[in-house]
Amino acid sequence: MADTAADPSAIDLSALESELLNDVAKAMDLGALDAVRVSALGKKGRISELMAKLGAMPADQRKAFGQAVNNVKAAVSEALDQKKATLEVAALAARLANEHSDITLPVRVGPEAQGRIHPVSQVLDECIEIFADMGFKVAEGPDIESDDYNFTKLNIPAEHPARQEHDTFYLKTKPGSNAAPLVLRTHTSPVQIRTMLGQKPPIRIIAPGRVYRCDSDQTHTPMFHQIEGLVIDETTHMGHLKWVLEEMCKAFFEVDTVTMRFRASHFPFTEPSMEIDIDKGALGKPGEWLEIGGCGMVHPNVLRNCGLDPETYQGFAFGMGLDRMAMLKYGIPDLRPFFAGDLKWLRHYGFSILDQPTLGGGLSS
Ligand code: DAH
Numbered sequence: 001m002a003d004t005a006a007d008p009s010a011i012d013l014s015a016l017e018s019e020l021l022n023d024v025a026k027a028m029d030l031g032a033l034d035a036v037r038v039s040a041l042g043k044k045g046r047i048s049e050l051m052a053k054l055g056a057m058p059a060d061q062r063k064a065f066g067q068a069v070n071n072v073k074a075a076v077s078e079a080l081d082q083k084k085a086t087l088e089v090a091a092l093a094a095r096l097a098n099e100h101s102d103i104t105l106p107v108r109v110g111p112e113a114q115g116r117i118h119p120v121s122q123v124l125d126e127c128i129e130i131f132a133d134m135g136f137k138v139a140e141g142p143d144i145e146s147d148d149y150n151f152t153k154l155n156i157p158a159e160h161p162a163r164q165e166h167d168t169f170y171l172k173t174k175p176g177s178n179a180a181p182l183v184l185r186t187h188t189s190p191v192q193i194r195t196m197l198g199q200k201p202p203i204r205i206i207a208p209g210r211v212y213r214c215d216s217d218q219t220h221t222p223m224f225h226q227i228e229g230l231v232i233d234e235t236t237h238m239g240h241l242k243w244v245l246e247e248m249c250k251a252f253f254e255v256d257t258v259t260m261r262f263r264a265s266h267f268p269f270t271e272p273s274m275e276i277d278i279d280k281g282a283l284g285k286p287g288e289w290l291e292i293g294g295c296g297m298v299h300p301n302v303l304r305n306c307g308l309d310p311e312t313y314q315g316f317a318f319g320m321g322l323d324r325m326a327m328l329k330y331g332i333p334d335l336r337p338f339f340a341g342d343l344k345w346l347r348h349y350g351f352s353i354l355d356q357p358t359l360g361g362g363l364s365s
Contacts, residue, residue, distance in 0.1 A: 008053045009065045016046065017072045024079040030087050033080065040076050047073045116350025119326040120225055120338060124208050126357045126364070127227055127322070130251045131206045133359055134244065136229065139205040141191040143212070144171065147180035149190035153305040154269040162268050167214040169222075184212035188228035189269060192298075192317055195230060196306035201313055202233035208322060219335050225322035232298065232308070232315035238272075241295060241316035249278055249292075253329060254363055261289060270296025270317060290328065293320030329364075 020040045027033035040047050050069045054062055117125075128138060141149075156162045166186040173181045191207035207228040216222055231240065242262065249258045259279035267273040273296035280288040295318035300310035323338055330349060332338075337345045357363040 008050055008057065009061050011050065013068050013072050017075055020046070020072070020076045021079050024076065024083050027083060027087070030084065030091060033083055033087060037080050041073065041080075047076065112353060115353050116346045117353055117355075118338075118346065119330055119332060119349050119351070120322055122351045122357065122364070123322055123326040123329065124225070124227070126252060127206070127208065127248075127325075129357050129359055129363065130248055131229070133251075134204075134247065136204045136206045139191050139195050139207045139230075140209065141185070141188070141194050141207065143185060143210055144182050145185040145190050147183055149193045150183050150185050150187075153193045153302065154189050155299050155301040155305070156268045160268060169212050169214055185209075186213055187211050187319060188226040189317070189319060191228055192230045192269070192302070193306060196232065196303070196308060201308070201315075202231075203315070204231050205229070219324075221323075221335055221339055223339065224335070227320050227322050229295075229318045230298070230315065231317075232303075232313055234312060234314070236315045238297060238316065241297070241318070244316075245276060245295065245318060251359065251363070252325065253278075262295075265294060265296075267294055267296055269299050269302050270294075271299045272296055276318070276320070292325065292328070293318055295319070 020036070023036045023039070024033065027036050037045075039045055042048065047069060051066075051073075054066050054069075057065060132138075150168075151160070151163060152158070168186050169184040171182040171184070173179060188207045188209050188211060191205075191209070195203055195205050195207070207230070208225065210223055211226050212223050213220070214222060229244070231244075242260075246258065246260055249260060250256065259281060261277040261279070262274040263277055265273045265275040273294065275291055276293045276295055277289040277291050279286060280290055295316065298315050298317050303310045303313055323335055326332060326338075327335065332349055351364070355364075
């Protein structure tokens with residue numbers, strides 16, 4: 001066997017060439033190809049090592065052997081270059097295929113398009129828009145209210161039968177205290193009291209909010225929503241009350257005419273008092289009356305309880321059920337799912353957040 005370490009000329013260069021060319025051919029990616037390049041042409045590569053030994057060869061052999069090694073080197077280098085070019089094209093094609101994206105696909109829907117406004121919020125925004133246009137401000141009061149504001153100052157003294165009708169939730173009092181227990185407000189009317197105590201007439205407010213009664217069936221839930229209205233000045237009369245409510249109903253139901261009926265009734269805080277009915281014709285069912293709330297001229301006792309002289313001041317008040325108005329306008333049959341947090345229901349009955357109700361652009365669209 002030839003001693004190649006001692007005599008490099010004994011090495012079979014054509015076998016080495018075909019071995020290296022074969023390695024080049026077998027390299028399947030750029031990484032493997034580079035490993036072949038290092039093993040052949042790198043500092044310690046097989047061709048480089050043969051070149052390094054040239055100096056130690058006898059002069060007569062050096063030239064021919066050097067030439068032959070160079071030929072192998074040139075052949076392997078060319079094969080490496082060609083293969084590299086081929087693999088690069090393939091790698092680019094693979095990337096293009098992998099990173100391809102179909103820009104004709106529909107845009108992914110963002111949270112602002114998926115979220116829904118609850119029908120109660122929608123109806124509330126609609127009412128605020130309508131009343132603001134008539135010059136009303138929005139007033140607020142707490143959900144936990146004093147017995148005095150929820151009842152007494154509204155001309156519903158202790159032992160008054162109207163208290164029973166309200167199915168009130170009373171809060172626990174501190175042991176030993178004989179103060180009247182606080183209540184979860186049973187209506188938004190106490191905001192009338194807060195407003196009259198807090199500011200001078202003329203007053204023109206609406207007060208939307210949550211109210212609570214211990215009652216539950218298909219049309220009653222222990223918590224629901226009302227919208228209260230109050231106008232106090234020196235000249236306001238029942239004609240104004242009727243006009244405001246009629247304009248409100250036309251705007252709310254988005255119709256040109258609405259038939260309304262004011263039915264004599266009784267509320268302790270108004271005199272006279274009326275129940276507000278609308279003819280369901282506005283909703284495509286003429287001849288059917290539907291009660292949407294109560295109203296009346298503010299009772300002199302209520303004015304007095306708030307430090308206003310009924311000889312000088314007068315005005316009207318009204319209260320309507322917001323949930324009921326939402327059910328009516330949007331054809332929602334059952335009240336209970338309003339408060340069940342069911343996404344399927346909300347997606348069905350809810351409104352787009354991008355669709356703000358405005359009188360100019362349309363309340364609902
Ligand atoms: N507070 C009444 C209720 O909850 C509704 C109501 C009736 C409010 C007549 C008013 C009114 O302001 O004038 O049943």
